[in-house]
Structures are given as C-alpha cells and as structure tokens.
Amino acid sequence: xxxxxxxxxxxxxxxxxxxxxxxxxxxxxxxxxxxxxxxxxxxxxxxxxxxxxxxxxxxxxxxxxxxxxxxxxxxxxxxxxxxxxxxxxxxxxxxxxxxxxxxxxxxxxxxxxxxxxxxxxxxxxxxxxxxxxxxxxxxxxxxxxxxxxxxxxxxxxxxxxxxxxxxxxxxxxxxxxxxxxxxxxxxxxxxxxxxxxxxxxxxxxxxxxxxxxxxxxxxxxxxxxxxxxxxxxxxxxxxxxxxxxxxxxxxxxxxxxxxxxxxxxxxxxxxxxxxxxxxxxxxxxxxxxxxxxxxxxxxxxxxxxxxxxxxxxxxxxxxxxxxxxxxxxxxxxxxxxxxxxxxxxxxxxxxxxxxxxxxxxxxxxxx
Amino acid sequence: xxxxxxxxxxxxxxxxxxxxxxxxxxxxxxxxxxxxxxxxxxxxxxxxxxxxxxxxxxxxxxxxxxxxxxxxxxxxxxxxxxxxxxxxxxxxxxxxxxxxxxxxxxxxxxxxxxxxxxxxxxxxxxxxxxxxxxxxxxxxxxxxxxxxxxxxxxxxxxxxxxxxxxxxxxxxxxxxxxxxxxxxxxxxxxxxxxxxxxxxxxxxxxxxxxxxxxxxxxxxxxxxxxxxxxxxxxxxxxxxxxxxxxxxxxxxxxxxxxxxxxxxxxxxxxxxxxxxxxxxxxxxxxxxxxxxxxxxxxxxxxxxxxxxxxxxxxxxxxxxxxxxxxxxxxxxxxxxxxxxxxxxxxxxxxxxxxxxxxxxxxxxxxxxxxxxxxxxxx
Numbered sequence: 141x142x143x144x145x146x147x148x149x150x151x152x153x154x155x156x157x158x159x160x161x162x163x164x165x166x167x168x169x170x171x172x173x174x175x176x177x178x179x180x181x182x183x184x185x186x187x188x189x190x191x192x193x194x195x196x197x198x199x200x201x202x203x204x205x206x207x208x209x210x211x212x213x214x215x216x217x218x219x220x221x222x223x224x225x226x227x228x229x230x231x232x233x234x235x236x237x238x239x240x241x242x243x244x245x246x247x248x249x250x251x252x253x254x255x256x257x258x259x260x261x262x263x264x265x266x267x268x269x270x271x272x273x274x275x276x277x278x279x280x281x282x283x284x285x286x287x288x289x290x291x292x293x294x295x296x297x298x299x300x301x302x303x304x305x306x307x308x309x310x311x312x313x314x315x316x317x318x319x320x321x322x323x324x325x326x327x328x329x330x331x332x333x334x335x336x337x338x339x340x341x342x343x344x345x346x347x348x349x350x351x352x353x354x355x356x357x358x359x360x361x362x363x364x365x366x367x368x369x370x371x372x373x374x375x376x377x378x379x380x381x382x383x384x385x386x387x388x389x390x391x392x393x394x395x396x397x398x399x400x401x402x403x404x405x406x407x408x409x410x411x412x413x414x415x416x417x418x419x420x421x422x423x424x425x426x427x428x429x430x431x432x433x434x435x436x437x438x439x440x441x442x443x444x445x446x447x448x449x450x451x452x453x454x455x456x457x458x459x460x461x462x463x464x465x466x467x468x469x470x471x472x473x474x475x476x477x478x479x480x481x482x483x484x485x486x487x488x489x490x491x492x493x494x495x496x497x498x499x500x501x502x503x504x505x506x507x
Numbered sequence: 508x509x510x511x512x513x514x515x516x517x518x519x520x521x522x523x524x525x526x527x528x529x530x531x532x533x534x535x536x537x538x539x540x541x542x543x544x545x546x547x548x549x550x551x552x553x554x555x556x557x558x559x560x561x562x563x564x565x566x567x568x569x570x571x572x573x574x575x576x577x578x579x580x581x582x583x584x585x586x587x588x589x590x591x592x593x594x595x596x597x598x599x600x601x602x603x604x605x606x607x608x609x610x611x612x613x614x615x616x617x618x619x620x621x622x623x624x625x626x627x628x629x630x631x632x633x634x635x636x637x638x639x640x641x642x643x644x645x646x647x648x649x650x651x652x653x654x655x656x657x658x659x660x661x662x663x664x665x666x667x668x669x670x671x672x673x674x675x676x677x678x679x680x681x682x683x684x685x686x687x688x689x690x691x692x693x694x695x696x697x698x699x700x701x702x703x704x705x706x707x708x709x710x711x712x713x714x715x716x717x718x719x720x721x722x723x724x725x726x727x728x729x730x731x732x733x734x735x736x737x738x739x740x741x742x743x744x745x746x747x748x749x750x751x752x753x754x755x756x757x758x759x760x761x762x763x764x765x766x767x768x769x770x771x772x773x774x775x776x777x778x779x780x781x782x783x784x785x786x787x788x789x790x791x792x793x794x795x796x797x798x799x800x801x802x803x804x805x806x807x808x809x810x811x812x813x814x815x816x817x818x819x820x821x822x823x824x825x826x827x828x829x830x831x832x833x834x835x836x837x838x839x840x841x842x843x844x845x846x847x848x849x850x851x852x853x854x855x856x857x858x859x860x861x862x863x864x865x866x867x868x869x870x871x872x873x874x875x876x877x878x879x880x881x882x883x884x885x
Contacts, residue, residue, distance in 0.1 A: 197702070229583050232590035232605050233613065239672055258607055260670035261704060261747020265607055279591050279606060298806030298846055299830070301816045305803050306701035328699040328708040329799045330848050331659060368695070
C-alpha cells in the first residue's frame with residue numbers, strides 16, 4: 141500500500157569475489173551418465189530444457205540431459221489428487237516415507253517434474269518424477285540420464301585433518317538467467333547465505349562466484365540475513381533478482397551490477413509482515429500487467445503487482461505496521477501451497493497440502 | 508519362511524492365497540504358478556515361479572508398464588496403483604524387480620493374471636526389522652544454564668542418524684508459566700542436519716532477534732530476559748530406521764540480557780603448553796561461544812605459519828577450548844587462528860556484532876578473515 145511506503149535505502153549489500161577466487165571457493169565439475177544423488181531437492185530448468193537439480197546433502201548441483209525422459213508424454217500437466225499417496229504407491233512405500241522436495245515445469249513440453257525423497261536416513265533414495273498432461277506419473281530412470289555436476293565448496297576448518305567439520309550447506313533455490321545458474325544456500329552453522337552463480341555448461345565454469353548478502357536494516361543496522369528464494373525479473377529492461385529473505389522483506393538487485401569487486405546495494409521493496417517466510421516465487425502476466433506470485437509458510441499465496449518495482453522507494457525506517465512497501469493481496473483461494481511453478485500462460489501448477497494433510501497436485505488459473 | 512527346492516534358493520515370506528475369483532486351489536507342489544519373494548539377491552524381487560511355458564510364451568513381447576501391470580501387479584494395497592519396476596521372463600518364472608528396494612515389514616499385494624487362466628493373488632513381505640526404539644537426544648548446545656535473550660541457534664545431537672524429514676515440529680519451547688512459545692524458531696523446509704544426520708540445527712527466528720523490523724516490534728523476542736524456559740524434543744521424532752526416540756528430551760534454562768557486543772580476543776585467557784610435550788593449549792572465554800563454530804573456526808598455526816593438526820576439546824558450557832597437537836610442541840612463537848565465522852551464542856563475531864551500524868565493514872573477500880592471537884611455547 142502506497143501510504144505505507146517509507147523512503148530510501150533499506151539496502152542489501154552484495155559483496156562479490158568475481159575474480160581472484162580463493163581455493164576454498166573453487167568449484168569442481170564432473171560429467172557422466174547415471175547421476176548419483178545423495179538427495180534431490182530444488183529444481184530449475186534452462187529455457188532449452190536442461191534440468192538443474194540440487195543435491196542438498198552433497199552440496200552439489202547436477203545439470204541433467206533428460207533425453208527420452210523429457211519426451212513421449214502428453215503435453216502439459218494434469219492435476220492429481222492425493223499426489224503424495226499415489227507417488228508412495230508407485231515407489232512401493234507408505235506416504236509417510238515420501239517427501240516431495242520441489243516442482244518445476246519443462247519449458248517446452250510443459251510436463252511437470254517433481255523431486256522426491258523416498259525413505260528415511262541412510263536408506264533414503266532420490267526419485268525424479270514426470271507428470272504429463274494425461275495425469276500419468278513416470279519415474280525417470282537415472283541410468284539413462286547424462287549429467288554434469290558442480291560441487292559447491294564447503295567452508296574450511298581451522299584445524300586440518302579433523303572430523304570436526306559438521307557444517308553442511310543446503311540449497312534453497314536456483315534460477316537460470318542469461319547463461320548463468322544462480323544458487324541460494326543456507327548453512328547449518330553460520331546464519332548467512334551464499335548466493336553463488338556458475339556459468340553453464342559447467343565444464344567451462346569459471347569457478348563460480350560467491351556472493352555474500354548483507355541486509356542493511358532500515359538504514360541503521362547491518363545484519364547478516366540469508367536469501368531463501370528468488371526469481372529473475374526485468375525491471376525497466378534490466379534483469380534483476382527479486383529475492384525473498386529471512387528477515388521478511390522482498391529485495392531487488394540488478395544482475396548486471398554483479399561484477400568483479402563490486403559492492404551492490406539492493407533495494408528492499410516490501411516488508412511482508414509477521415511470520416511470512418517466502419517459499420517459492422514466479423512472475424506472470426495477466427491482462428497486460430505483470431505480477432509476482434509468492435507462496436509462503438503462513439499466509440497462503442501473495443499476489444504482488446510488479447509495475448512499481450522499478451520506482452518503489454526503499455524502506456528505511458522501522459516498519460511498525462504489519463506490512464510495508466509495495467502492496468500485495470493474499471490469494472485466499474490458494475491455501476497450503478508448498479511448491480509452485482508457472483504451468484502455461486493461464487495456469488500455475490502447485491503442490492498444496494489440504495487441512496487433512498494430503499498433498500494434492502493442483503492446476504490453478506493464475507489469479 | 509521356508510526354502511524352496513529350486514536352483515536358486517527362493518524364500519517365500521508370508522505366502523497367502525486368497526480365494527479370489529476362481530483361483531482357490533493354488534499352492535506349493537500343485538504344479539501351478541506360485542508367487543514368491545526372492546530374498547536371495549542384493550535387491551529382493553517378487554517372482555512368479557512354475558509358470559507354464561505356454562504362459563511365458565504368451566507374455567513374450569509384453570513391454571509397456573501398463574501391459575505388465577495387467578499381468579503382474581505389485582502394489583502396497585489392494586486398491587493402490589501398481590508399484591514401478593522391471594519385468595523379466597525366463598527359467599520358468601517371471602521376475603519383478605522393484606525400482607526401489609522393498610521395505611522391510613511392508614505387505615506387498617501381488618496379483619498374477621496369466622493369459623487365459625484364473626488370477627492368483629498373494630501377499631509377500633520382507634521380515635520386519637527390529638522395532639525397538641534405540642536413538643536418543645544425547646546433548647543440546649548451548650549447555651550453559653543462562654543464554655542471552657537474542658540466542659541465535661541450538662544444536663540437537665542424536666545418538667544415531669535421524670530420518671529424512673526435518674524435525675522442527677518436534678521441538679517446542681515452553682515459558683516458565685507452562686505456556687508454549689508461539690513460533691520461536693525459523694520455519695524452513697531446508698535441511699539443517701550435519702552430514703551423518705546426528706546433529707540438527709534450530710535457528711531462532713531472526714525476525715524476532717533483530718532490532719527495528721516488524722516481527723520483533725509486533726511479537727517481541729522469542730525469549731525474554733529474566734524468565735526460564737524449557738526446551739522439549741518429542742520422542743515421536745523418527746530416526747533413520749523410522750523409529751521414534753527412546754524418550755522425550757527436556758532442558759530448562761534461564762535467559763539473560765541480550766548480547767549485542769562483538770567478540771574481543773583480548774579478553775581470552777590463553778594457557779600455553781610446555782615445549783617438548785603434547786600437552787594441550789587451553790583458551791578460556793569470558794562468555795560461552797557457539798559449539799559448532801568452536802569446533803571449526805579455531806585452530807593453531809606454527810611459527811612458520813602452517814596450520815597444525817590435532818584434537819580439539821570444548822569445555823563445559825562452551826567456555827573453554829583446548830588443542831592437543833599430534834606432534835610435541837617445539838619452543839617458539841605460535842598463533843591461535845580464529846576464522847571470521849566464530850560466534851558467540853547471539854551470533855556476534857570478532858570485532859563485529861550481529862548487528863552493526865555501517866556497511867563499510869562488510870567483507871570484501873570470499874576468503875574467511877582471520878584473527879591471530881599470539882602465544883609462546885617455552
């Protein structure tokens with residue numbers, strides 16, 4: 141809501157080490173067939189259908205050439221009630237053994253792909269599912285899939301050779317923009333995020349880029365704050381990353397400004413209110429206007445017009461009202477959304493949990 | 508279970524035949540096809556054995572998943588979709604290899620519908636594993652009796668690997684009046700286990716830890732100075748075998764004022780070891796530091812500047828850190844090295860509080876900044 145705008149620079153500081161990347165920050169790429177995931181989590185497609193799949197336990201990203209697995213299904217994706225139960229049956233187990241970790245739509249076939257973990261602990265197994273326009277669920281046989289892989293480096297330990305490094309990194313979101321894959325991650329120790337970018341193909345990768353995110357809190361305090369989810373979006377012709385992070389605001393910063401040695405100050409364009417943790421975001425058009433659709437953990441889905449993203453004033457003073465900055469509306473008809481992606485020009489596809497705890501795959505007209 | 512007299516020992520587990528349709532007279536030794544669980548392989552299969560050659564011949568050329576499901580359907584329930592796997596014909600049998608290993612203790616419903624003959628139905632299962640809970644919470648860090656109001660995280664340690672699903676719904680915080688604190692922790696679907704899933708990190712909600720933003724203004728901090736709280740970890744949290752914990756875990760602690768000061772190594776007390784020994788270097792801090800980061804972010808470098816291998820021990824209430832080298836100390840000027848990520852319980856770092864009032868101190872290098880604290884071995 142405009143009246144709640146507070147002026148100037150709530151800023152995000154992005155520190156880059158684009159060149160002179162220290163050894164610990166270097167990445168390693170590998171190629172082969174039959175990708176060996178420890179876990180399979182976030183998914184993102186490139187425009188030509190390369191599927192990037194994050195292995196959160198290995199802190200690695202696989203780029204998958206799906207080959208035959210990408211073809212042959214009915215175009216599109218169809219809603220499937222009790223999706224988790226059907227997936228459990230297909231994989232020969234109980235629904236309590238199933239965790240659906242992400243959902244992404246193939247840019248050409250519009251089939252939906254879901255990443256799933258089956259089982260518990262050391263026996264847990266990854267699975268990649270394809271849902272086609274007839275509602276058929278296929279399991280991608282990894283043995284037929286070519287891949288290249290890039291490892292995200294772990295932070296070093298001060299004492300060499302010890303087993304004391306219990307640090308792990310989780311990959312929370314990925315997006316492919318203009319030939320580079322951007323990856324947001326969270327550590328189980330430091331409360332800060334690494335926003336990395338690597339070029340693709342990985343085998344020509346320039347070791348990736350580590351981007352530390354800081355959050356200038358209302359022009360007064362600087363705090364470390366992890367980016368959790370983000371989406372590429374053009375603001376006045378310039379590609380930006382619109383990032384949701386864990387201090388509740390929504391921030392934009394231009395991708396083009398992420399250059400060697402640059403110190404980029406992003407702009408916070410909205411505070412989303414208490415208990416809002418952004419989980420997933422898409423950008424879509426409707427009626428000649430563009431909107432950001434964002435699922436979060438407590439408020440259902442929020443629809444945010446993007447028209448003012450370019451001109452929105454930054455929030456710089458403490459927000460005492462529940463929300464601040466660019467306005468939004470809550471789409472009350474979309475409840476329990478855990479994953480979402482843009483299915484086509486008119487629809488979004490979501491994984492939504494019912495009040496009874498059942499996970500449904502729904503196709504919902506864009507609000 | 509019994510062993511069948513076949514070439515490869517075939518184990519039949521829980522063999523049941525239902526009087527479905529007209530197939531009520533099948534069984535071992537009857538010469539008719541039988542459904543068996545073949546556990547004689549690294550990945551057990553479900554086989555139909557003693558299949559007449561005429562049936563096998565009729566099934567040659569069956570390819571699609573749907574076509575095979577119509578012939579041999581394996582499912583986790585009678586009304587459930589077919590479980591996915593591969594089918595092979597040969598040696599008088601049809602072999603179904605599931606794409607994912609069969610679960611122990613789970614009943615798989617099998618229906619063999621041969622062409623031109625009555626269907627045969629059976630239920631097979633691998634023996635259930637030990638269902639006695641054995642995993643417990645062994646420790647929760649910090650262990651200090653008093654934590655700051657802006658405490659940043661907790662580490663929950665387990666005696667064995669935990670299951671795949673995150674456990675925040677099993678972690679509760681109760682105020683001293685018995686009321687449960689609403690939403691004290693950061694609700695995320697990301698994984699915060701260590702690599703072997705024996706340590707789980709819980710972050711307090713940063714929106715309620717930082718000054719001047721909406722959640723803390725509206726809801727206050729998760730913890731309030733002067734009060735006591737009890738952390739509870741439910742026993743229903745499942746371990747890597749899918750079993751609950753042996754018991755509920757409880758820990759009561761007090762809360763002190765917020766800690767918004769950066770760490771200052773000048774306040775650390777360093778007790779240097781003697782040359783020629785492998786005695787520990789001991790460091791005492793004026794306040795507890797973060798347990799996970801203490802294990803990783805502190806080390807020792809030799810007079811030549813090389814990191815020394817050795818063993819680290821964290822003392823009670825995370826107030827001390829000691830380092831025992833692999834090789835005896837030589838006389839000389841050493842340094843303790845502290846990586847920039849070292850933090851206290853509230854996330855404050857060396858020379859830099861969790862919240863600072865300027866941007867100019869932001870790290871410009873991807874390499875961790877290091878602080879050196881000199882000590883001399885004599």
